[in-house]
Amino acid sequence: MADAFDPQHAPRLEDPARLEALPQATVVSLLRLDGAETVVDYGAGTGVYTVAVAAALPQGRVIAVEALPRLAQMLRDKLTPELAERLELVETDANTVPAADAVADRVLMVDVLHHLYDQPGALAEVVRLLRPGGLFVVVDWGDRERPAGPPLDHVLGLVAVRDIIREMGLVEVEAHEPGTQLPYHLVVVAAKP
Numbered sequence: 001m002a003d004a005f006d007p008q009h010a011p012r013l014e015d016p017a018r019l020e021a022l023p024q025a026t027v028v029s030l031l032r033l034d035g036a037e038t039v040v041d042y043g044a045g046t047g048v049y050t051v052a053v054a055a056a057l058p059q060g061r062v063i064a065v066e067a068l069p070r071l072a073q074m075l076r077d078k079l080t081p082e083l084a085e086r087l088e089l090v091e092t093d094a095n096t097v098p099a100a101d102a103v104a105d106r107v108l109m110v111d112v113l114h115h116l117y118d119q120p121g122a123l124a125e126v127v128r129l130l131r132p133g134g135l136f137v138v139v140d141w142g143d144r145e146r147p148a149g150p151p152l153d154h155v156l157g158l159v160a161v162r163d164i165i166r167e168m169g170l171v172e173v174e175a176h177e178p179g180t181q182l183p184y185h186l187v188v189v190a191a192k193p
């Protein structure tokens with residue numbers, strides 16, 4: 001199922017049509033932030049959502065985890081000195097984030113779960129990083145007919161994502177098929193007990 005993300009496709013992540021269908025503001029609102037949280041953006045890509053999340057955290061910070069050097073560099077190129085104070089980039093494909101257990105109030109994955117390298121290793125790292133009561137927010141392509149995005153047999157769909165969340169030992173807070181929160185994307189929010 002997990003198709004490695006092709007770094008040649010990096011510009012697609014910044015396509016205005018993508019950002020219209022998957023607006024940064026919606027992703028930020030799903031995180032339910034007060035502004036002082038620590039958020040891990042797992043599979044941050046070129047940072048189109050990372051930077052928006054950092055802007056919503058005047059007293060908080062973002063740890064951006066990205067495996068592909070080319071995408072990590074595109075994220076790095078977006079860092080102003082002010083952003084760099086609140087946004088730490090961890091470039092790794094080993095699912096070993098150099099941060100303490102329970103450091104994260106939120107972990108975000110946007111269009112990552114179906115691309116995840118070493119899914120068990122990555123999800124164990126998500127559980128380790130989340131504090132009790134912290135939220136894992138998954139936004140990913142749905143498996144219903146749509147005019148954009150990967151083929152339906154390359155994505156997970158809501159049933160599979162909910163199963164993964166349960167297997168992680170997290171408690172589902174909300175789950176939405178495409179067409180409710182976002183036109184083509186499913187949303188699952190789950191809490192660490």
Ligand SMILES: C[S@@+](CC[C@H](N)C(=O)[O-])C[C@H]1O[C@@H](n2cnc3c(N)ncnc32)[C@H](O)[C@@H]1O
Nearest residue numbers: 005043044045066067068110111115116117122
């Ligand atoms: C489709 S891109 C999405 C990027 C970004 N979240 C966005 O929505 O713009 C998926 C990203 O997840 C990254 N990725 C997948 N598995 C990863 C892992 N185990 N550790 C770090 N990055 C990972 C890929 O390198 C790729 O940049």
